[in-house]
Amino acid sequence: MDPHLLRTFTAVARLRSFSAAAVELGYTQSAVSQHIAALEADLGLRLLQRRPVVPTPAGARLLAYAGPILLRLAAARADLARLAAPRPGPLRVGATPLAVAAAAELAAGERRVALTLRVATRADLPRQVATDEVDVGLLDGFAAPNDPLPGTDLGPADITVHRQEPAVVALPRSHPLAGRRGLALADLALARWIDAPQVSAPLSQLRGATGADGFRADVTYDGADTGGLLAAVATGHGLAVLPAGALRGRPELAAVAVLDPRLVHRVELLRPVPLGAGSPAGRDGG
């Protein structure tokens, strides 16, 4: 369970090849083979099927552990390295698509003039902050008013709410519910939905938050801009949960507040905590 072995294992599993993993990691094929053999001997389980190279069920299980472990090790190293030698240069800002707008405002408040902006997915942004690929992150998402956004538990981080606004359902003007003041999401479980996990509330989250089945995607929208999604809603492809502000100046669309479950759209500012008061253990409970 040496991290080197885990890293080799993940590379082999990903590339489905011992030799290719050896090239990627700068080892010989022999070394890779010995790494896997050592892991399998240590755990007493076959982790990879050979010819073709495919994880066994036990290997798949180990992969699920290895990713977070290696990620946390990288995060620890990056954080401590930052403490040892603060980085000069332009401020590197990472932001999810719906949080990009907030980056400009952030720039005003920072000392450093130069700034590089990098767009990331919601899943990847916390990792980028933790591993020092960006200096600060602007993460957006939907949650209950006082719940944290998920995915921010990779280590000590300073999380502040940058902006919070109501969540609304975007509807075509012609929709029967377009005139309503507010609605309960569960009532729309069986409506047509567009799953746009980058720029709206992912349907999986709506299912979880309401506890209702449904919220099945007729259309999946993988874009990172709201324009395309709004056009799809306007043309009747389906509904989407969006921040209220995203629908301003869109007369062809109606925005109806989500009253139940209580849901807001929030942009959080993630930054590594400076060497301050003690060690605020992550949200890990460990």
Added chain:
Amino acid sequence: MDPHLLRTFTAVARLRSFSAAAVELGYTQSAVSQHIAALEADLGLRLLQRRPVVPTPAGARLLAYAGPILLRLAAARADLARLAAPRPGPLRVGATPLAVAAAAELAAGERRVALTLRVATRADLPRQVATDEVDVGLLDGFAAPNDPLPGTDLGPADITVHRQEPAVVALPRSHPLAGRRGLALADLALARWIDAPQVSAPLSQLRGATGADGFRADVTYDGADTGGLLAAVATGHGLAVLPAGALRGRPELAAVAVLDPRLVHRVELLRPVPLGAGSPAGRDGG
């Protein structure tokens, strides 16, 4: 950043002594000293102050990472070991104090007749399940109806809701609000509270869930039985949020439903997932 070095580091930091850590780990003091030196050289930071031995700020930071990392490594090993050789013997059930009652019901549904029951804190139970110290865990806590309980993200685990009931505020009969049908917690932020983190909703959680300051503890109750807490509430030491069922047959107390935030008491059954469909990555996002 070898886990062996991290383990040594955590032991030294905990015991505040190189020699004591050496004894605990079965090394010589020399080896421990070299471990710490290697870590400090690797990261380019002093991690421990000597004489007395105390973590530096950077060391404290590393400790915050090391705990979860070592925990996950242990969880991975335990899980894979369980796959390699299923454990015989009595079913080991772990339960938090408010979930103990559920253990009896659980016993009826299991094949194995013998059963050992072990009470754990909410923070420790998920760890015990993950590291195979118990076979299944019954974890209780308070959360919004469809939110997961915190602390259950140590690896692939099968979480099922075992029981769910309303959360109520326990009040003395004489309390002015005792007759109410329901109330908003935020209105009670400035009331006198008893912080009983084992057998009621911890005040820190109430602060987080309401977003309100307050909920300061006049009395802290560390016991693991509800009886003592209920007595304290009855005699006016303060209020507590409890599962509705805990107040049944207690005429000296009033139970008023918590309407806002929406909060339920839930008992979840945690068990390691059997080798089934693929690798359900934890709630990690990584």
Added chain:
DNA sequence: CCACGGGGATCAGTGTTCCTGATGCGGCCA
């Protein structure tokens, strides 16, 4: 059916790592 080729397994050898035991050295206390 057999020859071939790709790719993982195995093995011996070597450089490095890591631990032990001995010793050095600096504070703390009497």
Added chain:
DNA sequence: TGGCCGCATCAGGAACACTGATCCCCGTGG
């Protein structure tokens, strides 16, 4: 100031991990 406790340092030997060479298995094509 001397003794002692405890961390640092050093040299040596055992264990480990990697390389290069070779083996072996299996799938493929003639």
